[in-house]
Amino acid sequence: MMRQGAMIAADSTLTEVLAYANDRDHKDCEACNHSCQMGAGVFAPGQEKEVATFLHISEHELEQKLEPITRFGTTLKRPRLLCQQSRPYGACVFWDTEKKCTINPVKPLECRTATCDPIGELTSQWFARNHFVKKQDPASWAQWQSAMRCADQQLPETRVPDSQKDDHDDTGEQNAGR
Numbered sequence: 001m002m003r004q005g006a007m008i009a010a011d012s013t014l015t016e017v018l019a020y021a022n023d024r025d026h027k028d029c030e031a032c033n034h035s036c037q038m039g040a041g042v043f044a045p046g047q048e049k050e051v052a053t054f055l056h057i058s059e060h061e062l063e064q065k066l067e068p069i070t071r072f073g074t075t076l077k078r079p080r081l082l083c084q085q086s087r088p089y090g091a092c093v094f095w096d097t098e099k100k101c102t103i104n105p106v107k108p109l110e111c112r113t114a115t116c117d118p119i120g121e122l123t124s125q126w127f128a129r130n131h132f133v134k135k136q137d138p139a140s141w142a143q144w145q146s147a148m149r150c151a152d153q154q155l156p157e158t159r160v161p162d163s164q165k166d167d168h169d170d171t172g173e174q175n176a177g178r
């Protein structure tokens with residue numbers, strides 16, 4: 001259940017979004033990693049270098065394990081999917097049945113912010129809004145607004161003032177502000 005005062009908006013900080021995603025009080029997480037077997041989260045720009053360092057491989061070698069994904073006019077990278085029989089989905093290349101996520105300390109930001117509970121749609125929208133959507137690009141912004149009209153939950157552009165909100169550390173990384 002969402003904590004009182006909990007709200008994700010486009011201008012939420014990464015610190016706040018991660019706090020929600022990692023808060024086991026507001027979700028019934030069985031850590032099933034189901035999504036890792038059906039897809040993969042997306043890297044924020046610049047994250048790939050730390051993955052190559054973590055795996056002790058070159059960035060060129062890492063490129064072979066990644067694939068581009070384009071949303072709202074922006075192309076980023078995600079782990080390659082091991083699709084079978086031409087299906088559009090498959091397990092993440094970094095998924096291991098026994099070890100689970102083999103790059104857990106440096107996994108894509110979208111994996112870090114994802115959660116399966118009802119707020120998960122909002123954290124997913126937050127990632128898209130801050131890393132794919134370009135508000136200054138009319139086509140990108142129109143696509144985003146269209147997606148919001150069809151969504152079960154709509155990500156607010158700004159946080160709702162809430163006097164009971166936890167005293168979060170707002171000194172963390174800010175969103176891209178796009």
Ligand code: SF4
Binds near residue numbers: 035
């Ligand atoms: S990088 Fe890790 S957490 Fe993300 S989809 Fe792949 S296995 Fe899952």
